[in-house]
Amino acid sequence: MNRRVVITGMGVLAPGGTGTKAFWKLLTEGRTATRRISLFDPSPFRSQVAAEIDFDGAEHGLKPQETRRMDRATQLAVVATREAMTDSGLEDREFDPHRTGVTVGSAVGATMGLEQEYRVVSNDGDSWLVDHEYAVPHLYNHLVPSSIATEVAWSVGAEGAAAVVSAGCTSGLDSVGYACDLIREGTTDVMIAGATDAPISPITSACFDAIKATTPRNDDPEHASRPFDGTRSGFVLGEGAAMFVLEDLESARRRGATVYAEIAGYASRCNAFHMTGLRADGREMAEAVRIALNEGGLDPTDIDYVNAHGSGTKQNDRHETAAFKRSLGEHAYRVPVSSIKSMVGHSLGAIGSVEIAASALAIDNDVVPPTANLHEPDPECDLDYVPLTAREQRTRAVLTVGSGFGGFQSAMVLTGADRRSS
Structure with a gap:
């Protein structure tokens, strides 16, 4: 089966503004969204800068039960998915849930949720023997990365293949590549595919500090990320999510969908x-x-x-x-x-x-x-x-x-x- 896969919907949550339009505006204006870390006190760390999103799940329509249940990375994925579905025009149309799948890429899963709950059950690391009764009821969801794909699937009613692809920093490419394969082979007709990570936490900072991969340029956060520049000193940690609606080109044309691009290879x-x-x-x-x-x-x-x-x-x-x-x-x-x-x-x-x-x-x-x-x-x-x-x-x-x-x-x-x- 030689089906051509295209992007017909897009949702992006990135530093500097939420939503695809804000993301593209930031890029085309050449503005930076890197700053001193505000999600925790970074002063003990070698690298104290990051690219954070000003994000509140409730402001994006997530209910208190959802924000309690979902780690920040999962919340980003669900909100980006909702934008992608609206953008695609599929939100108000009928689609076969059994022929609609989900793939989500993530390198570190629910890092923030896991670290936060460990601090609670261990009294900030003072207790070697922890008391699980102090943890949130949905701690298991933080532990198992597959919960991210589950939440995305639930949010759109997708009942086809669902998976998390975790291959480090290529996860976001590999997740979409896998989704394309499922459409091309005829397993699914529509895929909700993309990736999410919210890793800006003390444990992540400590890990990258240890190998000196992140920049120590703390005195100038806005100019700390300098790819290809001779004065660069490491990368700047960030967070974000981008989700897409993928479908075959013929079906997209039949329903008059906007096509952003074809995934050719x-x-x-x-x-x-x-x-x-x-x-x-x-x-x-x-x-x-x-x-x-x-x-x-x-x-x-x-x-x-x-x-x-x-x-x-x-x-x-x-x-x-x-x-x-x-x-x-x-x-x-x-x-x-x-x-x-x-x-x-x-x-x-x-x-x-x-x-x-x-x-x-x-x-x-x-x-x-x-x-x-x-x-x-x-x-x-x-x-x-x-x-x-x-x-x-x-x-x-x-x-x-x-x-x-x-x-x-x-x-x-x-x-x-x-x-x-x-």
Whole structure:
């Protein structure tokens, strides 16, 4: 079955504003949403900055029982799903629940809920033997990541396949890639797919402090995230969620749906090398890019924009630059590349889906978002990284990539739905 999968609905909750419109406005204006951490006292930590969302579930229609039951990451996913369903036009139409599935990516699941409840039952860590009776009744939901997919499925009445994809920082790409496979093989007709993470907590900060992956640039939070810049010193932790309505192109056209983009190709590879280390030549990411292009029937020269992983660590930025040169050849020097993590931080498993949203919006608006804070390019990162200011240009095919701890490397190609013949 050769079904073409398209995005017909989108919901985004990202730092700097809730909702897809606010997200795109922030990106195109080149503004940053990084600041000193306010969700807890960060003073004991090496890195004290993050990209937070000003989010209150109740303000987005979640009931007290729902906010009590759901971790923050789950709340973000459910609210983003509601926006995506409204945007798709499926909300008020009949769809077969048994042919509608859910995939949600998440790297760290209910981190905030688990840490909060451990502090309660252990008296802030003073008690080795904890009393479970002090925990919230729904603690099990925090422990089991599958509860995120469950809540999303309940929120839309989806009764088809439901799964959580957890592959570190590529989870948001891999979740959508898996959803596409289910539609293409005919298992489902509609997929609610995306990713969510809300990891800004003391335990997460301590973990990244230990390996010095996050930036210590605490005196200038707004300019702390500096992908591809020679003065960069690590990534800025973030949070967020992006959810999509995916369906096959023919059904979308029959019901007159708006199509943001077609997911033309996807591939994932693992370097089988090191938990946090990357080979300098970018071979595994380049291979993922090659397979994704082949699946979409595209040549490297067809790519109009590359949405980079661009975390802001020296190792990743140089590895990624090498991967683009390896996979795109001479075209790598001509195509614009940018990292939105410079503006919204790195939301771990969620960021892949957030970047898919940025890629689809780049196609829909013919605009390439910039890399903020890029003033002193690293000589080893010598591509066109679109510094500081968004660029208007025809954008019909976008490559977006992800790199994650464990050696995961994923790539996805999005195109305008009219780019390929039926």
